[in-house]
Amino acid sequence: MWSAHHRRTAIIGWLLFVVLATAAGGASGMVEMSASEQGTGDSARAQKILDDARLDQPAGELVLVSSGTAGGWKAAAAELSEAIGKTGEAQKIEPPLASQNGREALIRFQIKGDSKTAADRVQPVLDAVRDTGKAQQGVEIHQFGQASSEKWLGDLLSEDFQRAEFTAVPLALGILLVAFGAVVAALLPVGLALTACMAAFGLLSLASHQLHLFQTTYSVMFLMGLAVGVDYCLFYLRRERDERAAGHDAETALRIAAATSGRAVLVSGVTVMLAMAGMFLSGLMLFKGFALATIIVVFIAMLGSVTVLPALLAWLGDRIDAGRIPFLNRRGKKGAHESGAVAGAVLRPVLAKPKLFAFGAVAVLLVLAAPALGMKTESLGMEKQFGSDASLSVAYKKVTEAFPGGPEPARVVVKADDIDSERMRGALARFDPSDVTVHRAKNVAEIEVVLAGNGNDSASKDALADLRDKRVPAAFGGTGAQVFVGGELAESVDFNDQLKRGIVPVFAFITAVTFLLMLFCFRSYVIAVTSILLNLLSVAAAYGVMVAVFQHGWGASALGTEAVGAIEGWMPLFVLVVLFGLSMDYHVFVVSRIREARDRGTDTRAAINEGIRRTAGAVTGAAAIMVAVFAVFGTLSMQDMQQMGVGLAAAVLLDATIVRMVLLPSVMALLGERNWRTPRGLGWLPRMDHGEAEVPAPGNLSPSGV
Incomplete structure (x- = not known):
């Protein structure tokens, strides 16, 4: 309400904050995590030794030349080696290595200079390989390596995320136009969400100097910021319009929205931020960066929705409906209750037979969750990550088939007090001398060990376990050296x-936080427990959908993807935390409205009916925006990214329909007055009013006033 009374200060202050945060972040730049910071365990320790010793392994590249006959590749390989050398960007070009059947040859070389920037210099080599391949007849040429992969991946991600960002905003705007029927009312939430994201980008760049970030963290932040920022504004704005439609003047409607939806936004925002904080307990810097990014953007979106949004609404007044669109404008009592009428039609049978619908909703969610029992997780390799038809996947597959062991061998890193001691020389002698590189000035040695299998299958994992558990201890036991096994598979x-x-x-953290916040907010352990159970059902159903589509391939082609037989390793934890946080948006908003009706003296079933009908429009619009953005x-x-998008979209859709429209009202109807019981001994909990009992006194909020 301070913002509404001092709207000029609030609006200018918000814009100044966004500009300063964006400028400061742009000036400081983002700091990405190093290779050792991305991982954990022995593989990260191995990389840390190399980083501390400043031993940069030049980016290696492989070019596979295939022909239909044994030795048919020789002329092409010779010409290719010459062309690569002429680029001036390659070094240590090795003679072609023939495969066992003699039909393929592998050319190994390195990109000159720092491996971290090799992707910026690999284009001339890519051009030389491509041009040579076009000039040759009867041979196939495929290139794969660190620099070419990073170049290909960087270009792909840049194009993908640009397309996603430029698609998500118009989609959100279109949904809001349908929801409000007015251009200004639709632009307000999108504009506020985008400015919140801009400020969050700047603050995250500053924070990255302390907590280094992964390259996709900004995209995750934008995904969360747009969805949450629009939703918070939508809840607030929809309540203000509902109160206007109910006959209140602009000032009273704004005061009611501030005291009800504004409070629900605060509770929801705090819940989401605390849920995201659970990722700090994962032990992985990747998730710590995700946690920091989402906490920053949710906090700024929440701050904007309860400060600058009321100021803008007070300033705009009736001009919020400027730019009305024929056939879409929903101003007035009839339009305000259209979605409520649909919700009422759904609720009548649900409240009439709550046991039947509660059982049916749980059964549907459990059926959807059933495939999750067979969930298999792994760090998806190139072929699975980008699809079997992608050029990078094809090259990777061809190389691993012709030369088993994968393009990336295991790497044993040894750090000793004296790498030239007799005992250390004896230990290193157990390995092929051609695979051992000794850095005497750093007292560090590197040993490359080719693993069986394709680099990611069970044979490769068994070979890695044997290397770690038997070969390395047998060779270096008693030497006192630090020995760790790294490499792609080990990581x-x-x-x-x-x-x-x-x-x-x-999981323990976010369930405890959810329970305590719901208990504090609603003074009811029943509400707190049901909140957790409903969220778990939503998460389980999302897991089931992800496994069905991406692991088993059910309906994958219809979604433009393909089955890969596994779920990306970090996805279950990420989806769990995000869905637990986002589900609270709807839950707090809906239950607050039910509690509001209950506090006015309405019986529980009537309060459920009123609360869900009156929030149906906002929840439907918010869910539609989230589903669209995630999709x-x-x-x-x-x-x-496909798994994340489909999983989150499916979960939000199920949460806003089956859970909020069927399961929540049926369970609350079955529990009756038990919903509102305060635990014995916790009567000291402060009471948070969910209605209009403490609406602030009127002030000067006329459009002409300041």
Whole structure:
């Protein structure tokens, strides 16, 4: 209400905050996490030794030349090696290595300079390989390596996320136009969400100097910020319009919206932020960055919705309906209650037979969740991550088939007090000398060990376990050296192992936080427990949908994707935390309205009917926006982004329909007055009014006043 009375100060202050945060973040730049910070366990320790010793391994590249006959690749390979050398960007170009059948040859070389920036210099080599391939007849040429992969991936991600961001905003705007029927009313939430995201981007860049971030963190922030920012404004704005439609003047409607939906937004925002904080317990910097990003953007969106939004509404007054669209404008009592009428038609049978509908809703969600019992997680390789038809996946597959062991061998890193000691020389002698690189000035040695299998299958994992558990201890036992096994597969195994350990404390944290916040907000342990159970059903159903589509391939082609036989390793934990947070948006908003009716003396069933009918429009619009935004990310090229988008979209859709419209009212109807019981001994809990009992006194909120 202070913002509404001092709207000029609030609006200018918000714009100044956004500009300063954006400028400061742009000036400081984002700091990305290093290779050792991305991982965990022994593989991260191995990389840390190399980072501390400033031993940069040049980016390696592989070019596979295939022909239909044995030795048919020789002329092409010779010409290709010459062309690569002429680019001036390659070094240590090795003679072609023939495969066992003699029909393929592998050319190994390195990109000159720092491996971290090799992707910026690899284009001339890519051009040389492509041009040579076009000039040759009867041979196939495929390139794969660190620099070419990073170049290909960077270009793909940039294109994908630009498309997602430019698609999500018009979609959200279109849904809001349908919901409000007026251009200004639709632009307000989108504009506020975008400015919140801009400010969050700047603050996150500043924070990245302390907590280094993964390259996709900004996209995750935009995804959450747009969805949550629009939703919070939608809840607030929809309540203000409902009160106007009920006959209140602009000032009174704004005061009621501030005292009801404004409070619900605060509770919901705090709940989401605390749920996201659970990711700090994962033990992985990737999730710590996700947690920091989402907490920042949710806090700013929440702050904007209860400060600058009331100021804008007070300033606009009736001009909020400027730019009315024929056939879409819903101003007035009839339009305000259209969605409520639909909700009422759904609620009548639900409240008449709550046992039947509660059982049916739970059964549907459990059926959807059933595939999750067979969930298999792994760090998806190139072929699975980008689809079997992607050029990078094809090259990876061809190389691994012709030369088993994968393009990336395991790497044993040894740090000793004296790498040249007799005992250390004896230990290193147990490995092929051609695979051992000794950095005497740093007292560090690197050993490359080719693993069996394709680099990610059970044979490769068994070979890695044997290397870690038997070969390395047998060779370096008693030397006193630090010895760790790293490499692509080791990093994947260590990452997934940490995820399995981390999900327990994260789950315990978010369930405890949800329980305590709901208990504090509604003074009811029944509401708190049902909140957790409903959220778990939503998460389980989302898991089931993800497994059905992406692991088993049910309906995958219809969604423009393909089955990969597994779920990306970090996805279950991420989806759990995000859905637990986002589900509270609807839950707090709906239950607050039910409690509001109950506090006026309405019996529980009538309060349920009124609360859900009156929030149906806002929940439907908010859910539609979230589903649309998440679905856009489901169209991206990377498999993990597809899984995230489809999983979150399905969960929000189920949560806003089956859970909020059927399961929640039926369960609350069955519980009756028990919904509102305060636990014995906790009567000291402060009472949070959910109605209009403490609406602030009127002030000067006329459009002409300041």
